[in-house]
């Protein structure tokens with residue numbers, strides 16, 4: 032037991048954390064939350080302008096040498112460029128880059144499946160591989176994949192997306208067994224609907240999400256809710272946890 036009144040088991044001081052999808056939504060909130068907990072951030076996304084704004088926001092949180100790298104993570108060059116830009120090993124890695132597309136199975140095209148798999152599954156798997164191959168994840172590090180409640184429940188029209196997230200969870204368990212000898216931990220977060228631009232895009236397709244909101248006893252999530260869970264998974268507070276997927280859904284699945 033630590034008797035220091037200032038001891039904070041969730042502190043990220045002294046840790047470097049790479050966050051993908053940091054130009055928007057959950058990734059942005061995770062990056063800012065990690066910086067507020069003392070972490071040094073490497074943020075990546077495709078939109079140069081929004082990424083630069085996030086870097087500015089990080090610099091306003093702390094004067095650590097935060098870094099931004101623009102890349103399309105579906106492309107080998109994008110992933111390799113990001114990996115080459117790292118100055119030293121990272122202690123934390125959060126895969127938040129991803130897309131959601133709705134389509135009933137009967138109408139699903141091969142390109143629809145490929146588009147979703149490319150960024151939601153292949154990109155995080157291949158980026159993790161590239162980092163591990165170059166020993167760029169420090170011993171004792173923590174890898175977090177942003178999966179989804181869609182991997183755990185059935186929702187009509189979300190098959191390709193759900194499958195990509197379920198595959199990510201299955202992959203993360205195997206990876207956890209491969210890296211545990213270096214005390215590297217691997218976990219997933221499985222949020223239900225969180226108020227981000229991705230949710231706004233979904234609302235535009237289906238008309239409105241207000242009926243769905245009624246299924247959430249605690250309402251829709253806020254990006255900060257997921258950021259706090261990511262901080263926990265990246266920090267020493269979760270040192271005994273690996274190979275899990277944390278469902279965070281405002282009570283959706285118990286109601």
Ligand SMILES: NC(=O)c1ccc[n+]([C@@H]2O[C@H](COP(=O)([O-])OP(=O)(O)OC[C@H]3O[C@@H](n4cnc5c(N)ncnc54)[C@H](OP(=O)(O)O)[C@@H]3O)[C@@H](O)[C@H]2O)c1
Pocket residue numbers: 051052053054055056057058075076077078079081102103104105126127128129130131150177178179180221222223224225226227228229230
């Ligand atoms: N919001 C929710 O309700 C919810 C619930 C469960 C799970 N999730 C998951 O959480 C993650 C983040 O979602 P969000 O709500 O934060 O969405 P968002 O606001 O749309 O942000 C998505 C992020 O992914 C990046 N991205 C997309 N395609 C990319 C590519 N090819 N290469 C590099 N980066 C790419 C985007 O970069 P640019 O914008 O710069 O292109 C953006 O930073 C996703 O994996 C999503 O499946 C979200």
